[in-house]
Amino acid sequence: MLSARQLALLAVVTLLPVAVFAAITLSILQESERGVLEEQLRQSARTTAAAVEREIAQELAALTTLASSDALERGDLTAFDIQARRAVAIRPSWELVILTDRDRQLVNTRFAFGEALPPPLDLPSIAEVFETGKPQVTGVRVQPAWRPDAMVGLRVPVVRDGKVVQVLSAILPAWSFHGLLKDHIVAEGGRITMVDRDNRIVARSHSAEADDPLIGKLPTDSVLEGLRAGDGLYEAVAADRERFLLAQAAVPQSGWAVLAGAPHRVVMAPLVRSRLFLFGGGGLALVLAALFGAGLIAAFTRRQEAERRLEALQAEKVAEQRLADIAANFPGVIFRRVLYPDGRMTYPYISDTVAGFLGYRVEELHGRTFDPAEIGQRMEPETAKRWRDAVERSARTLEPMHLDGTIIDGRGRPRRVRSHSTTRRDADGSVVWDGVLLDVTDLHEAERARREGEDRLAFALDGARAGLWDWDVVTDRVTWSEGMWRLFGYGRPMGEPTPDAIDRVLHPDDRDAFWRANRTAKDSGAPLRVEFRVVHPDGEVRWIGAIGRCVVDEAGRTVRMTGLDIDITDRKRIEDELHHAKEEAERASVAKSKFLAAASHDLRQPVQSLLFFSHVLSERLAGHGAQELVGTMQQALDALKGLLDGILDLSKLDAGVVDVRRETVPLSPLLNRIGAEYAPRFAQKGLTLKVLAGDAAVESDPTLLGRIVGNLVENALKYTTKGGVLIGCRRRGDHLRIEVWDTGIGIPPGRLDDIFEEFVQIGNPERDRTQGLGLGLAIVKRLSRLLGHPMSVRSVPGRGSVFAVTVPRKAGVVAVPCAASGQGQGVVALIDDEAIILEGMQAMLDAWGFRVIAASDLDTARELLAEAGVAPDAVVADYRLRGGRTGGEAIQAMRTAYGADLPAVVLTGDTGPELEAEARRAGFAVLHKPVRPDALRRLLRELIQAGGRESRAIRRAAD
Numbered sequence: 001m002l003s004a005r006q007l008a009l010l011a012v013v014t015l016l017p018v019a020v021f022a023a024i025t026l027s028i029l030q031e032s033e034r035g036v037l038e039e040q041l042r043q044s045a046r047t048t049a050a051a052v053e054r055e056i057a058q059e060l061a062a063l064t065t066l067a068s069s070d071a072l073e074r075g076d077l078t079a080f081d082i083q084a085r086r087a088v089a090i091r092p093s094w095e096l097v098i099l100t101d102r103d104r105q106l107v108n109t110r111f112a113f114g115e116a117l118p119p120p121l122d123l124p125s126i127a128e129v130f131e132t133g134k135p136q137v138t139g140v141r142v143q144p145a146w147r148p149d150a151m152v153g154l155r156v157p158v159v160r161d162g163k164v165v166q167v168l169s170a171i172l173p174a175w176s177f178h179g180l181l182k183d184h185i186v187a188e189g190g191r192i193t194m195v196d197r198d199n200r201i202v203a204r205s206h207s208a209e210a211d212d213p214l215i216g217k218l219p220t221d222s223v224l225e226g227l228r229a230g231d232g233l234y235e236a237v238a239a240d241r242e243r244f245l246l247a248q249a250a251v252p253q254s255g256w257a258v259l260a261g262a263p264h265r266v267v268m269a270p271l272v273r274s275r276l277f278l279f280g281g282g283g284l285a286l287v288l289a290a291l292f293g294a295g296l297i298a299a300f301t302r303r304q305e306a307e308r309r310l311e312a313l314q315a316e317k318v319a320e321q322r323l324a325d326i327a328a329n330f331p332g333v334i335f336r337r338v339l340y341p342d343g344r345m346t347y348p349y350i351s352d353t354v355a356g357f358l359g360y361r362v363e364e365l366h367g368r369t370f371d372p373a374e375i376g377q378r379m380e381p382e383t384a385k386r387w388r389d390a391v392e393r394s395a396r397t398l399e400p401m402h403l404d405g406t407i408i409d410g411r412g413r414p415r416r417v418r419s420h421s422t423t424r425r426d427a428d429g430s431v432v433w434d435g436v437l438l439d440v441t442d443l444h445e446a447e448r449a450r451r452e453g454e455d456r457l458a459f460a461l462d463g464a465r466a467g468l469w470d471w472d473v474v475t476d477r478v479t480w481s482e483g484m485w486r487l488f489g490y491g492r493p494m495g496e497p498t499p500d501a502i503d504r505v506l507h508p509d510d511r512d513a514f515w516r517a518n519r520t521a522k523d524s525g526a527p528l529r530v531e532f533r534v535v536h537p538d539g540e541v542r543w544i545g546a547i548g549r550c551v552v553d554e555a556g557r558t559v560r561m562t563g564l565d566i567d568i569t570d571r572k573r574i575e576d577e578l579h580h581a582k583e584e585a586e587r588a589s590v591a592k593s594k595f596l597a598a599a600s601h602d603l604r605q606p607v608q609s610l611l612f613f614s615h616v617l618s619e620r621l622a623g624h625g626a627q628e629l630v631g632t633m634q635q636a637l638d639a640l641k642g643l644l645d646g647i648l649d650l651s652k653l654d655a656g657v658v659d660v661r662r663e664t665v666p667l668s669p670l671l672n673r674i675g676a677e678y679a680p681r682f683a684q685k686g687l688t689l690k691v692l693a694g695d696a697a698v699e700s701d702p703t704l705l706g707r708i709v710g711n712l713v714e715n716a717l718k719y720t721t722k723g724g725v726l727i728g729c730r731r732r733g734d735h736l737r738i739e740v741w742d743t744g745i746g747i748p749p750g751r752l753d754d755i756f757e758e759f760v761q762i763g764n765p766e767r768d769r770t771q772g773l774g775l776g777l778a779i780v781k782r783l784s785r786l787l788g789h790p791m792s793v794r795s796v797p798g799r800g801s802v803f804a805v806t807v808p809r810k811a812g813v814v815a816v817p818c819a820a821s822g823q824g825q826g827v828v829a830l831i832d833d834e835a836i837i838l839e840g841m842q843a844m845l846d847a848w849g850f851r852v853i854a855a856s857d858l859d860t861a862r863e864l865l866a867e868a869g870v871a872p873d874a875v876v877a878d879y880r881l882r883g884g885r886t887g888g889e890a891i892q893a894m895r896t897a898y899g900a901d902l903p904a905v906v907l908t909g910d911t912g913p914e915l916e917a918e919a920r921r922a923g924f925a926v927l928h929k930p931v932r933p934d935a936l937r938r939l940l941r942e943l944i945q946a947g948g949r950e951s952r953a954i955r956r957a958a959d
Contacts, residue, residue: 038245041190044185048194048260049257056137056154077106084107093173095173103119135154138154138155139202155167174203174215178205181203190262191204193258194256195219202256232248244263245262338431347375378407398424402419405417415441417440417441418437421436465486467564479497487566523558543571545571661703671709673706675690697810707783711779723800726742732806739803741800742801746798746801826851827853828874828875830877831881832854837878858894874940875903
């Protein structure tokens with residue numbers, strides 16, 4: 001029999017293996033349970049990081065889509081601002097959108113478009129996007145001046161032609177990640193924290209409010225030490241001094257990290273239990289032994305249950321993530337609505353996109369169950385009534401439910417929506433609707449705009465008597481609008497539009513040309529333009545104009561042609577009338593030119609004789625009492641000459657008989673000559689005349705250009721009473737502006753165009769002839785148009801005017817020899833078959849100191865020169881002489897006898913271009929009657945003093 005001591009020893013020996021086995025088993029179970037918890041923490045960290053990664057990827061994808069909008073491609077920031085604000089409204093997670101270049105903000109949805117924008121924040125992050133061309137996720141930032149809670153930024157490049165030109169950023173509240181973190185906590189009292197690349201806290205699952213003061217701050221030193229070490233699992237002390245076991249996972253795209261933690265007390269709970277088992281009283285050994293099997297089974301069961309719970313949690317998270325991905329990218333709201341047997345109705349599930357409809361923030365929707373009455377309050381009354389009726393009918397029949405209507409969104413704007421849902425009845429009698437709610441406002445507006453556009457187009461086509469057509473070349477099928485039938489004379493459609501239908505109404509004379517034009521356009525792919533006639537059923541003939549464009553395939557073959565036909569009968573009638581009117585006007589212009597040419601010679605002859613005799617009489621009556629009367633007569637004759645010259649010049653310009661001879665013209669000699677010519681008259685009025693010619697040269701007709709500048713100077717002289725006139729030049733690229741500045745009376749703003757009309761004078765209502773006739777600027781206008789030299793004028797009343805003519809500039813300067821100056825006498829052979837003209841000119845030339853050999857024809861002139869034994873220094877001849885001979889023939893004969901360089905001048909009343917051409921070929925000057933004596937005197941002296949060197953040049957005197 002065993003003693004008590006032996007029994008005790010036996011008991012100890014018996015229980016010792018059990019205790020040891022229990023201790024080892026409990027230790028293994030404790031380590032196993034801790035391993036399960038650690039794996040749950042790691043999985044929680046990885047799952048949360050994956051969810052955050054997907055969330056960021058979705059946000060970046062949406063931001064990239066916005067960055068590739070057409071408005072940014074066009075550079076239309078106004079349109080892009082509208083698109084950005086619409087994106088902020090659609091995506092509840094976005095607080096605002098910012099568009100920047102390298103150093104300034106261009107668009108900020110926080111401010112009204114056009115307001116001054118603050119400088120961009122976080123320029124290094126923006127610069128990194130410009131340098132790398134890759135999306136960027138910023139760290140957490142707190143801007144108390146804007147809002148108390150922390151924000152994070154997403155940035156994507158805006159690329160154009162392969163180059164980053166701008167950066168588009170979306171600003172998200174850090175709180176938007178709070179829900180994701182809470183959903184992945186796996187241990188009692190567990191926490192999940194997310195930090196950015198600078199290890200600053202972005203979000204915490206246990207934050208009470210969005211403005212958690214720890215957001216944006218660094219975690220504790222022990223947490224930072226583990227983060228920097230990069231360990232997958234470590235222990236650290238939280239800010240509230242509680243110790244946690246932390247698992248770490250990276251969020252690759254952002255560079256952030258997720259920390260999933262469980263309290264140290266939860267981790268150590270199995271160890272505490274095992275210690276109690278090991279160090280409990282001996283009395284508990286038997287209980288432990290008895291309960292060992294049950295404990296082992298329970299432990300294994302708990303482990304299996306934990307593993308199943310983990311697998312279920314992972315599957316549930318995957319399913320939820322898939323649904324969340326679908327809902328986040330779905331352009332509408334996904335919902336489940338349930339009608340219970342007791343009459344209650346609720347929405348157990350509704351996607352976050354409903355926030356945009358109801359005006360909530362996405363965070364406010366988490367864990368919320370919606371009452372249908374809350375959504376019904378957002379509907380318009382008519383929509384709400386139809387919704388209730390549809391729900392009742394669908395619940396009764398279990399048919400799918402479809403509804404279109406209007407709701408008021410969170411911003412108070414009416415939105416057109418469309419709902420589709422399937423219906424089923426559960427075993428408990430509940431009716432369940434699974435469906436979607438789509439915002440079709442833009443589609444509805446587009447459809448309305450399309451209908452309005454079609455109505456406007458139909459109205460415009462009807463008003464314009466036009467029609468649209470479309471030809472499918474591949475199938476040879478033609479479609480057109482009803483307007484085409486009206487163009488063809490039918491009040492309604494007459495069957496199927498076909499090429500035969502067109503052929504039947506085509507005018508026989510236009511049929512071949514019409515089809516040829518269509519074939520040419522189809523074969524070449526070029527635009528179609530053709531005009532043709534159609535014959536209406538009532539016999540009326542109408543003109544139709546057709547335009548069309550071709551659509552070609554990749555091989556360049558035309559597969560489709562579309563176009564517009566319009567009735568152009570009225571236009572054709574007007575064109576015919578204008579053509580006939582133009583012909584009549586041209587015939588009238590030719591008749592006028594012929595009349596003026598014929599009348600000019602007869603009018604100029606007596607005026608010319610009066611000019612010569614008045615000049616001689618003035619010199620002979622010098623100092624006589626009648627001198628003043630002779631001066632008045634000369635003024636009247638000058639006015640008459642000016643009127644004849646002006647009317648003649650205008651008629652020549654209007655008739656198009658002025659010949660333009662373009663050459664390189666150095667401006668300095670031209671402008672200096674004009675300045676020298678007008679200097680005495682300016683001095684007589686006490687005015688200054690300054691010429692700044694420079695060394696430039698232009699491409700123009702020297703005579704006509706000189707006439708333009710001379711008339712501008714003449715005009716300035718007439719209307720300037722103090723100060724003076726400046727002639728200058730300005731370079732304008734490949735052109736030169738010749739400008740005439742005056743300090744005259746100026747021109748009223750409303751009359752800048754009137755001054756270029758015939759007989760218009762500003763500030764001369766009495767028609768004082770000393771102020772001219774009002775023809776000078778009219779001639780300038782026509783000459784500038786003839787030469788292609790644009791004219792311009794600007795003026796300030798009371799201060800003066802600036803007239804300018806723009807002339808093509810030449811790169812080089814061509815020197816022109818200047819005539820010698822000084823007095824000189826010589827022998828002038830004078831030939832004119834009008835006795836009174838001959839007598840007057842002889843008296844005048846004699847008074848000037850010339851020796852005159854006067855004759856009525858060439859033969860007499862040669863005889864008189866032979867008798868006098870002299871050779872002429874110059875020849876002055878009328879153009880039309882007796883016997884059908886001309887002054888040009890007389891000059892040629894005199895040059896044959898006295899030298900080819902003999903200077904010569906032809907006086908004529910003819911204005912035809914033939915004389916000008918002959919003068920250029922033969923090299924003699926032409927003066928049109930009536931000739932001012934001083935002009936003739938100046939020309940003769942220049943020719944004689946030059947010794948004939950310039951007699952081959954074409955000279956035309958203009959006064």
